[in-house]
Each structure stands twice: as structure tokens, then as C-alpha cells.
Amino acid sequence: MSMIAAFYGGKSILITGATGFMGKVLMEKLFRTSPDLKVIYILVRTKAGQTTQQRVFQILNSKLFEKVKEVCPNVHEKIRAIYADLNQNDFAISKEDMQELLSCTNIIFHCAATVRFDDPLRHAVQLNVTATQQLLLMASQMPKLEAFIHISTAFSNCNLKHIDEVIYPCPVEPKKIIDSMEWLDDAIIDEITPKLIGDRPNTYTYTKALGEMVVQQESGNLNIAIIRPSIVGATWQEPFPGWVDNLNGPSGLIIAAGKGFLRSIRATPMAVADLIPVDTVVNLTLAVGWYTAVHRPKSTLIYHCTSGNFNPCNWGKMGFQVLATFEKVPFERAFRRPNADFTTNTITSQYWNAVSHRAPAIIYDFYLRLTGRKPRMTKLMNRLLRTVSMLEYFVNRSWEWSTYNTEMLMSELSPEDQRVFNFDVRQLNWLEYIENYVLGVKKYLLKEDMAGIPEAKQHLRRLRNIHYLFNTALFLIAWRLLIARSQMARNVWFFIVSFCYKFLSYFRASSTLKV
Ligand SMILES: CCCCCCCCCCCCCCCC(=O)SCCNC(=O)CCNC(=O)[C@H](O)C(C)(C)COP(=O)(O)OP(=O)(O)OC[C@H]1O[C@@H](n2cnc3c(N)ncnc32)[C@H](O)[C@@H]1OP(=O)(O)O
Numbered sequence: 001m002s003m004i005a006a007f008y009g010g011k012s013i014l015i016t017g018a019t020g021f022m023g024k025v026l027m028e029k030l031f032r033t034s035p036d037l038k039v040i041y042i043l044v045r046t047k048a049g050q051t052t053q054q055r056v057f058q059i060l061n062s063k064l065f066e067k068v069k070e071v072c073p074n075v076h077e078k079i080r081a082i083y084a085d086l087n088q089n090d091f092a093i094s095k096e097d098m099q100e101l102l103s104c105t106n107i108i109f110h111c112a113a114t115v116r117f118d119d120p121l122r123h124a125v126q127l128n129v130t131a132t133q134q135l136l137l138m139a140s141q142m143p144k145l146e147a148f149i150h151i152s153t154a155f156s157n158c159n160l161k162h163i164d165e166v167i168y169p170c171p172v173e174p175k176k177i178i179d180s181m182e183w184l185d186d187a188i189i190d191e192i193t194p195k196l197i198g199d200r201p202n203t204y205t206y207t208k209a210l211g212e213m214v215v216q217q218e219s220g221n222l223n224i225a226i227i228r229p230s231i232v233g234a235t236w237q238e239p240f241p242g243w244v245d246n247l248n249g250p251s252g253l254i255i256a257a258g259k260g261f262l263r264s265i266r267a268t269p270m271a272v273a274d275l276i277p278v279d280t281v282v283n284l285t286l287a288v289g290w291y292t293a294v295h296r297p298k299s300t301l302i303y304h305c306t307s308g309n310f311n312p313c314n315w316g317k318m319g320f321q322v323l324a325t326f327e328k329v330p331f332e333r334a335f336r337r338p339n340a341d342f343t344t345n346t347i348t349s350q351y352w353n354a355v356s357h358r359a360p361a362i363i364y365d366f367y368l369r370l371t372g373r374k375p376r377m378t379k380l381m382n383r384l385l386r387t388v389s390m391l392e393y394f395v396n397r398s399w400e401w402s403t404y405n406t407e408m409l410m411s412e413l414s415p416e417d418q419r420v421f422n423f424d425v426r427q428l429n430w431l432e433y434i435e436n437y438v439l440g441v442k443k444y445l446l447k448e449d450m451a452g453i454p455e456a457k458q459h460l461r462r463l464r465n466i467h468y469l470f471n472t473a474l475f476l477i478a479w480r481l482l483i484a485r486s487q488m489a490r491n492v493w494f495f496i497v498s499f500c501y502k503f504l505s506y507f508r509a510s511s512t513l514k515v
């Protein structure tokens, strides 16, 4: 029997961000391995016209939870959705719900955050800093609380090359940042944001670093641990390979490349692609929750959940494998044949953006206008290029994260726990993982049926023929224009024609001689 699974039996667990990518997998794993847990409280807001109950119902009836229904048929009774909005200082939680949370919670997993790179600083501070502070205040009033697990990111200190499992102080105290957000107007905040984030690339990484400082400063007597995952990708093994449900990180770019929109990205092929499967992150998170509660370390331990130290992959290998998978499992209705190159400098990147991205979008929009349809490709391409420009920071650098605490934890696990809560990425086969990832994007993000693969391949063959025809026509037009303007070109053309004529007449003569 797994000691970790047994530990969560009978426990009341609070998860923030449970409706997110990582939160769903965390909930699923808990219900599947510890079906005798007492209750999972989840803070859920209404979204896209759905009530909290409707959102929970949709999650529990999704493919991700298929196995849970077998081992925990009464899962609906064990999940308690509490309306909350982390944008509000008191989370807008009702008095009754707050009373129940404060008196019953044993473990907190704080996953909620805004992961957008371009969020205005005010919004990112509210969600990634102030909300963390508010949750810590709630935790300090929970008499039964055994552990508080905070999910940060391995990129919270991406301005450093080597990152240890310690908290690095930010130049300005989080409390001052929080207070200034209350009285500065948006225009001033936008103006000072670049100065505040300094050499970090965006408000996301900056506010995650501030969030860690808040955890350190306001932990009081709480028993806390921090987990820093790198680039979280689709599931590796559990509950099944390739599951993913949002466009963040590689997923969106895999779609853009598979649909033929993205043809080049400024990336360093040999840079480490530090991806970590979401089920690996969740296994580590649950192991950390158990270890923190049972062993009660003297200080807040930080665990790096990264792959580069154990089983490095690089962007060149990843890109190659993604494209190779498209050959076998193409996406449907592609705009062009998938083909994405890595450019290593800004000039070539700008050239390919003009030639491979903007020009085809303009031509296609012109075609849409001619056929009486609304042009949309240029707008989509501009948004995609903006997205790519924000992700490029992470594909042109490599980082080294120390993993002492993560390795220590692995050694503390029994063989059974190492099997059930496996976070040993040394066992990960990257080619297999990336292939399953692309398959998962097709099935779970694009909702495309595998039966449509022959038609998708046929469509790509048509696109290839159109591509050849287009290039041939372009060449002939260019050659015709050149001949009309250049004597040299005409001479070359006549030389080629006469050479071919002589070769053909010699060939014909020699073949009649044989008879
Ligand atoms: C063969 C090559 C493979 C190689 C593969 C390389 C992968 C290299 C990944 C590095 C990744 C590092 C990640 C650090 C690790 C964290 O800790 S970060 C945590 C996760 N956060 C993220 O990944 C970034 C989250 N996304 C964002 O911040 C915003 O999407 C962006 C990037 C600022 C763009 O914002 P926006 O312009 O408002 O765009 P947004 O509304 O989000 O989406 C616009 C459209 O693009 C789509 N979209 C959204 N996100 C994406 C995306 N990531 N990609 C594409 N389309 C997207 C949306 O569906 C949307 O379409 P519509 O809904 O309009 O039809």
C-alpha cells in the first residue's frame, strides 16, 4: 500500500485553481489514488455563463475523470465547489463557506494564478501576489491545517542562469507593490511596469517571484513548501498519455505549426526544452504534501520540478519530432503543409515572418475578399506572431536548476510510492512523449477523430500540389519578366533551348541507328 495514498485518506483538502490544467489533474489523481479522502474543497468562479456547479459537472464528466468513476463512484459527494473570485480581496466567499474551510481544511494546494504573459501588472499582482497573501491569512486561521503547498514556476527567477532551491528577494518588497496597486492609476502602473520587472521578460514571472516572497514573509508558523515546475506539458502516463486542455506553452504552438500557420520561430535548437509532464508535476506535488505534513521540515523547502537536470531534451529535437509526428498524424483542414524551421537571428526571423507568415496571410485575405468572404487570416497571423514573440524568450535560453530537494524527496519514498507517485523523468522517452503530446493535441484540443487521418493526408497532398504549382508559376513569371529586361537572361535562355534541342535530336538519331 502507498503511504502517500493512505496519508490523504480521510483528509479535507483545499485546491485553488482546480478548474485549471494542473488543478484538474491534481484532483483526478487524488480521487483515483485516495478515494477514501473526506472532501476536496475547490474555489470556483462562474465563467463563460456557466455556474460553479455546471463547471464542476463538466469536469467530472470529462474523459480525464473516466477512471475516477470506477474507483470513486461517489466522487460528486466528495467534491465541494465553493464560489470564490480571487480578484476580490476576501475572495467573495460566503461566511458559511469560509467558516467550513477554516475549521475543516487539512491540506492546501494553491495552484490558482494568472499565467498570461501580457497581463497588466495590477491584475497579475492581484492574482499571483495579493491572493496568495489572502490565502496565507486564511491558512493561519485553520487549526487542522497540516501543510500549505504553493505552486510557483521554475521561471520566477528566469533572469538568472543558475537557480537554486531558494527564494531570491525582489528589489521592491511585495507589500509596497501591493499597496501601490491600490492608489496608482493604470497609466502610471503601465509606465513603471518595465522598471519593476527589470530583466524578467513579463509580469507573469515577476509576480510569481513576488508571490514566493510573500509566502516566505507571511508564512508565520505554517508548514509550507513551494514547487517550481518548468514548462508543463501534456500527461506522460496518467490517467492516459497526451492529455492536455489548454493552449499554453507548447500546445498552442503545436497547433499553429500543425495547421500550417507557423512556419518559423526564432529559437536556439540546442537550448534545453525543459518540459515537464503535468502528471509528473502532480505526483511530485502530492509527494511534497505528504512529506511536508508528516516530516514537518524546519524551513520552507523549495522543489524544482524540471527535466533538464535529469533527462535533457532540446528544442531542435522537439521540433523535429513534432514535425515527424505530423507526417503520421496530420491535423485536419491545414492552411498549409506543416513545416516549421528554427531561425537563430532576428534578421532571418523577420524575413521569414514577412515571406512565410504575413505575405501568405495577405494573399489569402485577398482571395477571401474576391470570393465575398470576410478576411481574417492577417488578424489571426498577427496574434499568433505576438504570441510567438512572447514565448521566444523561453526557447532561446537554457537554465540550470538545482534539484537537491527533489532528489532528497525521491529517496524518501518507498518503492511502492515511487511507483504510484512517479516523478522520475529519467524514465521518460522523449520521442514517445512528444508523439503522444501531438496526438493528444489532435484528440483533446482540436477534437479531431483519428478516422479522419486519410482525408487529412489527402488534403496535405492537395496542398503540396498547389504549393508546387504556385512555385512553378511564380518562377515562370519571374523568368519571363527577367528575359524581357535582360539580354544576358535571353542569351542564357537561348543557350538552354538550343542545348536541349541538340541533345534531343542526338538522342533521336542514336535511337534510330540502333534499329
Ligand atoms: C514545431 C514547433 C513546436 C515547438 C514548441 C515551442 C514551444 C515553446 C513554448 C515555451 C513556453 C514557455 C512557458 C514558460 C512556462 C510558464 O510557467 S508559463 C505558464 C503558461 N503560460 C503560457 O504559456 C503563456 C500563456 N499565454 C499568454 O500569455 C497569451 O496567450 C499570450 C501569449 C500573451 C497571447 O495573448 P493574446 O494575444 O491575448 O492571445 P490569446 O487571447 O491568449 O489567444 C489569441 C489566439 O491565439 C491562440 N493562442 C493562445 N495561446 C497560444 C499559444 N501559446 N500558442 C498559439 N496560439 C495561442 C488562442 O486560441 C487565441 O485564438 P482565438 O481564441 O482568438 O481564436
Ligand SMILES: NC(=O)C1=CN([C@@H]2O[C@H](COP(=O)(O)OP(=O)(O)OC[C@H]3O[C@@H](n4cnc5c(N)ncnc54)[C@H](OP(=O)(O)O)[C@@H]3O)[C@@H](O)[C@H]2O)C=CC1
Binding pocket: 016, 017, 018, 019, 020, 021, 022, 023, 043, 044, 045, 046, 047, 084, 085, 086, 087, 110, 111, 112, 113, 114, 115, 127, 151, 152, 153, 154, 208, 228, 229, 230, 231, 232, 233, 246, 248, 249
Ligand atoms: N502551465 C505551465 O506551463 C506552468 C504553470 N505553472 C503554475 O501552475 C499553476 C497552475 O497553472 P495552470 O493550471 O497551467 O494554469 P491555468 O490557467 O490552466 O489555471 C489557472 C487556475 O487559476 C484559476 N483562476 C484564475 N483567476 C482566478 C480568479 N480570479 N478567481 C478564481 N480562480 C481563478 C483559474 O480558474 P478559471 O478556470 O475560472 O479561469 C484556473 O483554475 C499556476 O500557479 C502556474 O503559475 C508553473 C509552471 C508552468
